[in-house]
Amino acid sequence: MIALLILLIPLLGGIISFGAGTNKKLVSLVFTFSTALLLTLVLLALTCFKQPALSAFSAPWLQGVGSSFSLSLDPLASVLCLLTAIVYFLLALYMLEKPIERSAAFYGWLLLAQAGMMGVFLATDGLLFYFFWELALIPMYFLSSIWGGPRRIAVTFKFFIYTFLGSVLLLAGLIYLQSLTPEKSFALDALLKVKLTTAQQSWLLWLLLPAFAIKLPMFPFHTWQPDTYEEAPTPVTLVLSAVMVKMGILGILRWLLPIFPIAAYQWGDVIMGLSIAGIVYASLIAWRQDDLKRLVAYSSIAHIGLMTAAAFAANVTSLQGLCFQLFSHGINILGMWLLVDLIERNTGTRKISALGGIAQHSPVLTIFMLIIALANIALPLTNGFVGELLMFTGLLATKSNYFLVLTVAAGLGIILSAVYTLGMIRSVFFGQPNSVTAQPITLSLLEQLVLLIIVVLILFFGFFPQPLLDVTAQYTDQLFRQVDISYLFRKF
Amino acid sequence: MNALLVSALWGVIMMFSGIAIKRAATIRTIALIGIAILLGLNLAELQGWQLVSIDTTGMLQFETYSLLFNTIILAAVLCYVMISGSAMEKIGNNLSDYLALLFFIICGMLMVSAFESLLMLFLGIEIITIPLYILTGSDKKNLKSNEASLKYFLLGAFSSGILLMGIALVYGARGSFALTSVADSIRLSSSLLVSGMLLLMIAMAFKVSAAPFHFWTPDVYDGAPTVFTSFMATVVKVAVFAAFVRLFDRSFALQLSTWQWWVAVLAALTMLVGNVTAVFQQSVKRMLSYSSIAQAGFMLLAVYAMNTAAKEGLLLYAAAYSLATIGIFAVLTRMKDYSFEAFNGMAGRYPWVAAALAIFFLSLAGIPLTGGFLAKFYMIKAALGMSLWLALFALIMAAVSVYYYFRVIQAMYFKPVTQPEPLVFDNLFTAQLLVMALSVVVLGLFPEWLIGLLYF
Numbered sequence: 013m014i015a016l017l018i019l020l021i022p023l024l025g026g027i028i029s030f031g032a033g034t035n036k037k038l039v040s041l042v043f044t045f046s047t048a049l050l051l052t053l054v055l056l057a058l059t060c061f062k063q064p065a066l067s068a069f070s071a072p073w074l075q076g077v078g079s080s081f082s083l084s085l086d087p088l089a090s091v092l093c094l095l096t097a098i099v100y101f102l103l104a105l106y107m108l109e110k111p112i113e114r115s116a117a118f119y120g121w122l123l124l125a126q127a128g129m130m131g132v133f134l135a136t137d138g139l140l141f142y143f144f145w146e147l148a149l150i151p152m153y154f155l156s157s158i159w160g161g162p163r164r165i166a167v168t169f170k171f172f173i174y175t176f177l178g179s180v181l182l183l184a185g186l187i188y189l190q191s192l193t194p195e196k197s198f199a200l201d202a203l204l205k206v207k208l209t210t211a212q213q214s215w216l217l218w219l220l221l222p223a224f225a226i227k228l229p230m231f232p233f234h235t236w237q238p239d240t241y242e243e244a245p246t247p248v249t250l251v252l253s254a255v256m257v258k259m260g261i262l263g264i265l266r267w268l269l270p271i272f273p274i275a276a277y278q279w280g281d282v283i284m285g286l287s288i289a290g291i292v293y294a295s296l297i298a299w300r301q302d303d304l305k306r307l308v309a310y311s312s313i314a315h316i317g318l319m320t321a322a323a324f325a326a327n328v329t330s331l332q333g334l335c336f337q338l339f340s341h342g343i344n345i346l347g348m349w350l351l352v353d354l355i356e357r358n359t360g361t362r363k364i365s366a367l368g369g370i371a372q373h374s375p376v377l378t379i380f381m382l383i384i385a386l387a388n389i390a391l392p393l394t395n396g397f398v399g400e401l402l403m404f405t406g407l408l409a410t411k412s413n414y415f416l417v418l419t420v421a422a423g424l425g426i427i428l429s430a431v432y433t434l435g436m437i438r439s440v441f442f443g444q445p446n447s448v449t450a451q452p453i454t455l456s457l458l459e460q461l462v463l464l465i466i467v468v469l470i471l472f473f474g475f476f477p478q479p480l481l482d483v484t485a486q487y488t489d490q491l492f493r494q495v496d497i498s499y500l501f502r503k504f
Numbered sequence: 505m506n507a508l509l510v511s512a513l514w515g516v517i518m519m520f521s522g523i524a525i526k527r528a529a530t531i532r533t534i535a536l537i538g539i540a541i542l543l544g545l546n547l548a549e550l551q552g553w554q555l556v557s558i559d560t561t562g563m564l565q566f567e568t569y570s571l572l573f574n575t576i577i578l579a580a581v582l583c584y585v586m587i588s589g590s591a592m593e594k595i596g597n598n599l600s601d602y603l604a605l606l607f608f609i610i611c612g613m614l615m616v617s618a619f620e621s622l623l624m625l626f627l628g629i630e631i632i633t634i635p636l637y638i639l640t641g642s643d644k645k646n647l648k649s650n651e652a653s654l655k656y657f658l659l660g661a662f663s664s665g666i667l668l669m670g671i672a673l674v675y676g677a678r679g680s681f682a683l684t685s686v687a688d689s690i691r692l693s694s695s696l697l698v699s700g701m702l703l704l705m706i707a708m709a710f711k712v713s714a715a716p717f718h719f720w721t722p723d724v725y726d727g728a729p730t731v732f733t734s735f736m737a738t739v740v741k742v743a744v745f746a747a748f749v750r751l752f753d754r755s756f757a758l759q760l761s762t763w764q765w766w767v768a769v770l771a772a773l774t775m776l777v778g779n780v781t782a783v784f785q786q787s788v789k790r791m792l793s794y795s796s797i798a799q800a801g802f803m804l805l806a807v808y809a810m811n812t813a814a815k816e817g818l819l820l821y822a823a824a825y826s827l828a829t830i831g832i833f834a835v836l837t838r839m840k841d842y843s844f845e846a847f848n849g850m851a852g853r854y855p856w857v858a859a860a861l862a863i864f865f866l867s868l869a870g871i872p873l874t875g876g877f878l879a880k881f882y883m884i885k886a887a888l889g890m891s892l893w894l895a896l897f898a899l900i901m902a903a904v905s906v907y908y909y910f911r912v913i914q915a916m917y918f919k920p921v922t923q924p925e926p927l928v929f930d931n932l933f934t935a936q937l938l939v940m941a942l943s944v945v946v947l948g949l950f951p952e953w954l955i956g957l958l959y960f
Contacts, residue, residue: 076816076955077885143872150871157918165918169910176906180899187885188892 014057015083015134016069018093019127021050022100026123032116043119044104050126051097058090058483068136078190078197079139083131087486088265091335092133092258095342098469099254100126103247106350106462110357118159125151125251132259138186138198141267145182145223148259149175152252156244167243171236178223178233182263185219189271203271204494213275220268221283227260228316230283231290241309246353249305253312253349254342261316261338264323265331265487270494280324281412287324288418291317291425299432304352304362307436308345311388314425315341321422322403328488330406335484337399340387340473344396347384347466350459351377355440358453364436369445373452378441380463385437387470389430395473398481400426505566506545506555507574508614514538515607522600532589535603539585542610543578546571562682563621570618572819573746577613580739580826581606587830587936591731591837595643602642605635606735613743617750621681622671625747629667629711632740633660639735640728652727659720663710666703673700674755683754701756701763705770708748712741714770714804715777718797722781725793733789734833737796742822745803749818753810760810767808768894774801775901782908789842791908792832795868798905799825802883805898809886816955817882823954824875824947828864831940835861838927847912849921856934858916860941867944869909870902875947 025046032038057067067085074080085093100122112118128148135141149172156168186198192212193202208216226233241249269276291314298310319337322330354377355370356362371378387394390401407419455463473480521534545555550571566574585606592602612631619625637660641653675681677697706717713721725733756763778798785791803821806814835857839846851858867876880902888895947954 074952076952077881146872150866154917157914165914169914172910173903173906177900177903180903181896183881184884184888184892184896184899187881187888187895191885191889 013069014053014061014066015085015089017053018050018057018085018130019083019134021046021053022123022126022130026120026127029116029120029123034116036111036115039116039119040104040108043123044108046123047097047100047104047126051101054090054093054097057085058094074139077139078193078195078199079137080199081140082137082199083134083140084136085134086136087483087490088262088335089133091339091480091483091487092255092262093130095258095339096126096129096133096255099251099342099346102346102350102462102465103250105458107247108458109456113159118155121151121155122247122251125155125256129255129259133262136200138190138200138203138267140198142179142183142186145259145263146179148256149179152248152256155248156240159245159248161243161245163239164243167236167239171240174226174233174236175223178226181219182223185216188219189216200266203267206271208272208274210274210278213272214278217268217272217275217279220263220272224260224263224268225320227263228257228320229260229313230320231286231293231313231317234290234294234313237313238306238309241312242303242305246305246349246356249309250346250349250353253309254346257312257316258338258342261319261323261334264320265334265491269323270491276324277326280326280410281414283324284321284407284410284412284418285414287317287320288421288425290314291321291422292428295425295428295432299428299435301432302364304355304364304436304440307364307432308348308352311348311429311433312345314429315345315388318400318403318422318425321418322406325403325406325410325412327406327409327411328492329409330403331488331491332481332484333399333402333404333406335487336473336477336480337396337403339480340395340399340470343466343469343473344384344388347380347463347470348388350462350466351381351384354453354455354459358451359448361448364439366446366448367440368443368449369441370449370453371441372445373449374454376455376460377453380467381437381441383467383470384463385433387474389433390426393471393474395470395477397474398477505558505560505564506549507542507578508564508611508618509556509558510538510545511542511607511611511614514542515604515611518600518604518607522598522604525600528590528593528599531600531603532585535585535589535606536582538607539578539582539610543575543582546574546578550575560620563624564615564618565620566618569815570746570750573617573743573822574614576819576823576826577617577739577743578610580742580823580830581610583827583936583940584735584739584830587834587933587940588731588734588837591834595729595731598642602639605639608635609735609740613740616743616747619747619750620683620754622674622683622755623681625751626664626667626671628747629744630664632743633664633711636660636732636736636740639732640724642732643729646727646729648727649729652724655720655727656724659710663707663717666710667707670700670703670705670707673697673703676700683751698759698762701759702766704751705763705766708744708751709770711744712748712800712803713797714800715774715797718774718777721797722790722793725796726787726790730789730833730837733793734830734837737793737833738826738829741796741800742803742826745800745806745818745822749807749810749815752807753815757810764808764810764890767804768891771801771804771808772894772897774798774804775898776801779901779904779908783904785908786844787842788844788847788912789836792829792836795905795908796829798901799868801901802880802898805883805887805894808894809883809890811886811889813882813889814886817879817886820875820882820947820951820954821879824867824879824944827940827944827947828867828876831860831864831937831944832868834933834937835929838929838933841923844911844915845922847915848919848923850916853921853926854929854934856938857929860934860937861916862913863941863944865909865913867948869906873945873948875944875951878948878951 070082131144153172193206229237294310294313301307322334387396390396612628615628637657643649710717782794806818867874870876870880
């Protein structure tokens with residue numbers, strides 16, 4: 013029942029927002045209220061109402077093709093729903109005082125996107141999953157194409173065609189998988205039980221993986237990402253990179269690894285190799301970027317690359333780290349985007365070469381930036397450290413023959429991430445202020461509150477990761493119970 | 505059966521109504537009443553109630569599937585006349601004649617969804633196409649319309665010849681026109697039967713404009729008055745598909761292994777040609793003609809797979825595709841310029857019309873939550889059981905189709921207005937359009953009520 017509510021609140025919010033029309037006050041009130049309500053609900057679901065009867069929901073729908081409307085708030089879904097709820101709530105607070113053109117449609121689409129993403133996280137039926145997967149895309153398409161930068165139409169279209177191509181392959185894979193189940197059902201449980209030969213597993217893996225790889229994006233499917241992140245309006249970029257990217261990881265964790273364990277292991281080296289090549293490649297490009305948004309975009313590819321590699325490392329530690337990082341990456345990148353947006357709003361430029369010396373006049377902003385950036389490069393005592401440490405430990409322990417090469421290359425990526433992040437901070441915040449940065453950037457109370465919450469979350473989970481790790485441990489236990497992957501290790 | 509009789513009768517009534525009545529609105533109302541009666545009779549027959557029952561000596565047989573198909577066809581015609589009826593007046597002074605021809609076409613369509621004899625198939629197809637030649641050329645002062653009509657007539661007559669030749673050969677092999685007379689034939693794959701069957705397939709491919717027999721389609725659809733293009737590209741095409749499926753399902757089921765391969769090639773080629781050519785079009789009307797070829801390729805998957813899922817899917821496809829395309833063409837009839845630029849900034853000026861159009865295009869592209877998605881889903885599901893490659897190819901082609909459908913959405917929503925002169929969309933028109941868009945969404949959410957009917 014709670015799962016259904018998590019889906020319905022943003023959906024209704026979105027519809028009301030569209031209906032509110034020109035009443036801008038009402039629209040931002042609806043947005044804030046709906047996101048706050050959702051956050052409260054998710055927090056309650058994680059703390060007080062943990063009974064499984066409350067968290068799952070199922071209703072008959074499209075029985076003719078073996079599909080049903082079933083949702084479940086399992087541990088993995090709850091981490092992601094919590095992240096989405098927090099990101100949206102903070103975004104709502106941040107945007108409360110900022111005017112935006114045609115705000116009714118803007119917030120309406122944002123809330124519909126939230127509903128779509130929640131659906132992706134919660135769905136436990138293949139066809140339903142695909143439905144939400146597509147539905148989350150449409151609002152993003154409209155948001156970036158209407159409110160984006162000058163090249164928005166072409167860039168967003170590229171993004172759309174790219175992801176749609178991935179989706180149709182996903183659909184083909186799901187239909188094929190369903191036709192192999194004895195009871196012709198799309199339910200996750202039925203798909204998990206189906207007996208597949210190694211060849212079938214490989215086939216299906218490569219039908220499903222492109223959709224997830226494009227969404228992530230994984231090297232070499234990433235070419236849409238920097239352009240789209242740059243051209244989309246910052247609130248949309250933020251949702252794309254903090255939350256939507258996680259749809260790809262969730263796809264891998266829920267619809268790939270448990271169903272095709274053998275193929276995932278067989279192709280693990282290839283996929284890990286691509287992901288880690290992506291880390292090094294994206295980090296090198298990020299180093300040479302002069303645009304703040306592009307820099308963060310490329311750094312996001314690098315971070316996601318590490319997460320993808322961890323997903324295929326096939327051991328508990330890396331999966332634990334990955335689930336933890338799912339959450340902390342969302343929080344950190346949210347902070348990064350908000351800061352980029354603040355700088356752009358106040359100085360009118362995103363060019364690193366044009367900025368400099370912001371620290372002299374705006375110390376508060378600089379302190380926030382420093383903490384968030386350090387979390388982004390995974391310094392100890394920040395939340396980023398916990399996830400990356402676990403993922404690296406996992407990568408080193410992976411059964412791959414190339415584990416050392418892979419881990420060293422991934423480590424190089426992390427060093428590079430420190431290089432370009434700190435380099436960016438040096439040239440943007442330190443040195444002598446110029447004409448662009450002569451005016452101090454003052455933060456409003458709300459902006460300070462939002463950044464403060466982010467910093468508190470970063471430090472809290474940096475010091476006490478255990479509460480979240482307990483939740484993710486439930487997921488990894490569940491995964492290893494679902495699949496008997498012990499045979500994977502017998503090979504060695 | 506009853507609907508068939510009444511449709512022919514009502515055609516005659518329409519013809520004479522032009523003499524007595526001069527007001528266009530009245531004539532239109534009479535036509536609407538006629539279609540409503542047909543729909544009612546058809547629904548009554550679905551419940552097993554008949555006004556008169558006539559012995560057709562096994563030439564026609566209206567079973568549940570064909571009655572359901574007729575329901576969809578008639579409902580689509582009803583939508584069509586309601587929303588585009590007023591645009592017919594602008595073509596010439598003979599509104600009552602156009603509507604009379606429309607009723608004759610309906611008569612033919614009801615025939616081809618229920619034929620049991622090859623003769624009835626030929627008769628039905630001819631009843632459909634001959635009025636269409638006239639309607640294509642109805643814009644008498646327009647050179648393009650005349651050219652289209654002549655082209656259509658020549659090629660249509662040619663393909664009818666092939667159809668007749670095929671029927672003759674099959675008759676030669678079997679000694680009967682009946683669809684189910686396979687048992688009588690001594691050899692199942694005599695060269696006479698196989699060549700007859702291939703000729704029939706080519707003729708049907710001509711009529712549904714499958715590649716490589718599609719060359720007439722873009723010119724005819726482009727040249728014909730937009731109102732009638734809308735009718736040809738949707739309802740008529742869907743009805744001929746019903747005939748295609750029925751013919752090969754009933755008559756050539758035993759030769760499945762012979763023709764299935766050919767249909768797969770036809771389907772793949774049609775999707776490729778339709779989708780790739782549509783990408784390069786500069787006029788929305790022409791793009792829609794190529795898109796109708798591409799959609800025909802998808803529907804051919806039903807002929808290819810020929811199982812229960814395929815037939816269910818074809819029903820859904822017929823409904824979703826017809827509704828969406830009729831809606832888009834209805835808007836086109838009210839525009840003077842058919843280029844993509846003419847749609848620029850439509851969302852700002854006519855938000856409701858743009859929203860309905862967006863839903864129609866999303867449905868044609870096969871985005872979830874619309875009828876078009878589930879229709880494509882059923883087709884893919886049916887084809888996947890037979891051949892993974894064909895299904896994958898179809899899906900990739902569906903992704904290509906997103907490109908040209910979304911160009912219109914982009915123009916409407918993301919580009920500034922470039923055409924200063926306003927278009928006229930009255931409230932009734934907008935409301936009808938929205939109801940149609942809503943039904944596309946309902947079909948996408950609850951297709952079961954349509955398919956569930958099959959089992960009652």
